[in-house]
Amino acid sequence: MNGPQPIDVLVIGAGPSGSALAIDLVRRGLAVRIVDRSPDAFDGSRAKGIQPRSLEVLEDLGVLKDVLAGGSVYPKLGLHAGPLAVPWKMFPHKEATADVPYPNTWLIPQFRTDRALHARLGELGLKVEFGRELTELTQGDDTVSARVSSADGTEEIVARYAVGADGGSSAVRKQLGIGFVGTTHESDRMLIVDASVTGLARNRWHMWPGLGGRFIGACPLPDSDLFQWMIRLAPDEEPPSEKEDVLRRIHDHTRDRRIHLHDIRWTSVFRPNIRLAESYGRGRVFLAGDAAHVHTPAGAQGLNTGMQDGYNLGWKLGQVLAGADPALLTTYEAERQPIAAGVLGLSTEKWGGIAKLDPSSMKRGKDEQQLALTYYGGPLAPADGMRTETLRVGDRAPDAELRDSGGAGVRLFDVLRGPHFTALAYGPRAARDLERIDWPRAGAPLKRLAVGPAAADGSAFSDARSTLKRSYGLTGDTLLLIRPDGYLGHIATSDFLTTTQTAARAMTP
Secondary structure, three states, rough: OOOOOOOOEEEOOOOOOHHHHHHHHHHHOOOEEEEOOOOOOOOOOOOEEOHHHHHHHOOOOOOOOHHOOEEEEEEEEEEEOOOOOEEEOOOOOOOOOOOOOOOOEEEEOOOHHHHHHHHHOOOOOOOOOOOOOOEEEEEEEEEEEEEEEEOEEEEEEEEEEEEEEEOOOOOOHHOOOOEEEEEEOOOOOEEEEEEEEEEEOOOOOEEEEEEHHEEEEEEEEOOOOOEEEEEEEOOOOOOOHHHHHHHHHHOOOOOHOOOOEEEEEEEEEEEEEEEEEEOOOOOOOOOOOHHHHHHOOOOOOOHHHHHHHHHHHHHHHHHOOOOOOOHHHHHHHHHHHHHHHHHHHHHHHHHHHOOOOHHHHHHOOOOHHHHOOOOOOOOOOOOOOOOOOOOEOEOOOOOOOOEEOOOEEEEEHHHHOOOOOOEEEEEEHHHHHHHOOOOOOOOOOOEEEEEOOOHHHHOEEEEEHHHHHHHOOOOOEEEEEEEEOOOOEEEEOOHHHHHHHHHOOOOOO
């Protein structure tokens, strides 16, 4: 055969969205390359909030330990009014529960998140190829051909599928000719500066409001002397670029000359883009992350939505490459595009409220945490399916505390972790049909988990503290099929075997 041999998937863009996708693909045993046009890994703080649902995703991907080590919970806001600073709790601190192990939004600069993801890729044997820029993309019946330029020349990479996770100015989206609908507010700009600072307490996210929403904010970045400065510019204001000019701008607004900037590590001028791709792919090429949707920074939604794009797409690509119906890939857009549209509305509303100095716009709650996002009513989660007292098909599968046959505690998330499906049977009748499920050899395997209400019923695991029963709303025998991305693929409270196998057919070879 002439020409380069095709790999399974080419990922274009090594930010959080592309890197999370690549991790999921590689752990499925697929042949993957990930390229990025930047010469090196991103070095700024930009997207700095990781939501609880994303922390669960990162745990499954094997990245959570590094992310927790490189961050912290958010400090209180310190709202400055003259010489006074009023503390304001933006994030209500919550204690972990059996069903939500990571209830608080995590503060970590994006460069640390990127490096944690890249380190995990390295552990799996894949290295990000920096300094490689996409110049041309063509599709055939069975493959995608990408021309990539670098300092060493031009290379043709052939893959069965490709994913553009290459940011808001995505070259992949432009090559596909997919529209990017929405607005860019050229007159509404914000200067972002990562700088080491003295003269400012690190136990607050400082905010100095101004007329017309022209605020300045300074958020301390964990385990460093850096703050991320957010300076909202006037429509005709030239962004200061030199350290002395930036400091003068801060002093003029805050009236606090005790503040001193030292080394400036990274700067960027941000314009609120509010855009959504008209489609999430074409043929054998898909879009993820900012290539598919861009947001205001309010509410820390963009990075999280992008990583969860990759988490949704990865297992579907793996299944189709193993022989599942390619129609499974159409469910990626059907499930993720409505999520992005909702997130765009939420972050835009928050951004507009900040401009009006609306205190409620600085509050963060369950809408931002993404634990309640659901695919219910979508192509893999029909609205006419069975449900429990608390969950519907398409909902997130909560965590729970179980006991094994020896009485040791086991987290349900530990059982779910990995690239497999999980069938969870609660009660003896469901357990009998659990063993009868006929699962294909190709693609993601099935892990079977029988859980009884008490240790004495002979099940491999027991729900001794009823945490599974409560969070899953179980009132009797139930068979649950949990997708590899941690969402409920099927709920059976009767006719366990037939309905489960019918639901699985749409997701398996």
